[in-house]
Amino acid sequence: QVQLVQSGAEVKKAGASVKVSCKASGYRFSSHYMHWVRQAPGQGLEWLGRINPSGGVTTYAQKFQDRVTLTRDTSTGTVYMELRSLRSQDTAAYYCARDRGQWELSYYFDFWGQGTLVSVSS
Amino acid sequence: QSALTQPASVSGSPGQSITISCTGTSSDIGGHDFVSWYQQLPGTAPRLMIYDVTNRPSGVSTRFSGSKSGNTASLTISGLQTGDEADYYCSSFTAGSTPLVFGGGTKVTVL
Numbered sequence: 300q301v302q303l304v305q306s307g308a309e310v311k312k313a314g315a316s317v318k319v320s321c322k323a324s325g326y327r328f329s330s331h332y333m334h335w336v337r338q339a340p341g342q343g344l345e346w347l348g349r350i351n352p353s354g355g356v357t358t359y360a361q362k363f364q365d366r367v368t369l370t371r372d373t374s375t376g377t378v379y380m381e382l383r384s385l386r387s388q389d390t391a392a393y394y395c396a397r398d399r400g401q402w403e404l405s406y407y408f409d410f411w412g413q414g415t416l417v418s419v420s421s
Numbered sequence: 422q423s424a425l426t427q428p429a430s431v432s433g434s435p436g437q438s439i440t441i442s443c444t445g446t447s448s449d450i451g452g453h454d455f456v457s458w459y460q461q462l463p464g465t466a467p468r469l470m471i472y473d474v475t476n477r478p479s480g481v482s483t484r485f486s487g488s489k490s491g492n493t494a495s496l497t498i499s500g501l502q503t504g505d506e507a508d509y510y511c512s513s514f515t516a517g518s519t520p521l522v523f524g525g526g527t528k529v530t531v532l
Contacts, residue, residue, distance in 0.1 A: 334521075336467075344459070344467065344510050346521040361518040394466055399478075406514050406521050407457050409478065411466035 301325040303395050303412035311385050313421045318381040321395030321412050328376040329353040332398035334408060335369065335380045337391040345391075349398070350378055385419045392416050424449065424522035425511055432530040438499040441527045443511030444492060449522060451492035455514035458487060458496045461526075462507045470509075471496060503531045 306320040321333065335347040348359035350369040357369045363382070371378045378395060393415045396408035426444040433439040443450065443458075450456055454474045459467035469478055471487035474494060484499045494513070498505055511524040 343526040344512075344523040346512075346519070346523065358520065360521075396466075399469070399472065405472070406455060406512075407469060407472040408459075408467070409469050411468075414466055 301397065301410045303397060303410055305393075305395060305412040305415045308416040308418070310418045310420070313386055313419055315385050315419075316381060316383040317385060317417050318379055319393050319395075319415045319417070320377050320379050322375065322377045323397070324376060326397075328373060330401050332400070332404050333369075333371070333378045334396045334398060334406075335367075336394045336396055336408070338394070338414075339388070339391040342391075347380065347393075349404075352378065382417075385417075387419050387421055390417065390419045424515070425513060425524035427509075427511060427524040427527045429525070430528045430530065432532055433498075433501045434532045435501055435503065437501050438497060439501060439529065441496045441498075441509055441511075441529070443494045443496070443513075443524045445494075445513055445515075445522075446492055448517060449492075449513040449515040450489065450494050452516060453514060454489070456487070456489060456494045457512050458485075458494075459510045459512070460505075460507045461510065467510065498529070501531055505529060506531050 334349040350357045352371045368381045395412040397410040399405045399407040399409040456474045458471040461467045474489045475487045508526045
C-alpha cells in the first residue's frame with residue numbers, strides 16, 4: 300500500500316533553515332510527481348511546489364521561489380523540502396502529497412504524508 | 422487572502438443536502454476543468470474527494486458530487502451525515518505564475 304512517511308516536528312529560530320523529509324513506499328517512486336503543501340494553525344492550504352522524482356525538475360510557487368528547494372533521493376525513495384530564512388509566519392504543518400497522475404502531472408493529490416509541524420520562534 | 426473564495430461555514434441537518442461554492446476567475450476555475458475538492462477531518466491530512474470538476478476517486482461516496490458554472494465550482498453533499506463534519510477545500514490549476522491555488526476552506530457543520 301502507498302505510504303508517505305514524513306520526518307518529525309521541528310522547532311527553529313527565525314532566520315534559520317529547516318529540511319523536512321518524506322519517504323515514499325508502496326509504488327514506483329519515479330512514476331508520480333510529489334508536491335508540498337503547508338497549513339498554518341487554523342488556516343487553509345497553501346501549495347509550495349512540486350518535483351518530478353524521475354528527473355528532479357522542480358516548479359515553485361512564486362511566493363516561495365527564493366526560499367524553498369525541493370530535492371529527491373531516488374536510492375531511498377525520499378523527497379526533501381528545505382525552507383530558508385524562516386519567519387514566525389512560516390509556522391505550519393508541512394505536507395508532502397503524491398500527484399495522482401502516473402507519468403504525468405495532474406495537480407490532484409491522492410496520498411498525503413502525516414504532516415510535519417514546523418514551529419518558528421523569534 | 423486565498424485566490425479562490427469559499428464561504429467560511431455551511432451547515433445542515435442530517436439527511437439534507439448542502440452545497441459549497443468556490444469562486445475564482447477566468448484564469449483558474451473559469452478557464453479549464455482542472456478543479457478538485459478535498460475533505461479534511463480534524464487533525465488529519467486532506468483527502469481527495471472530487472477531481473476534474475465532477476469525478477470521484479475510488480472509495481468516495483456517491484453522496485459527494487461536483488459541478489461548475491462559469492468561474493464558480495460547487496461541491497454538493499447529499500444525505501448529510503455526522504461523519505461529513507469537516508473542512509472542505511477547493512483547488513484549481515491556474516494560468517498564473519503559481520500553477521495551483523486553493524480556496525480558504527469551508528467548515529461544514531451537521532446540526
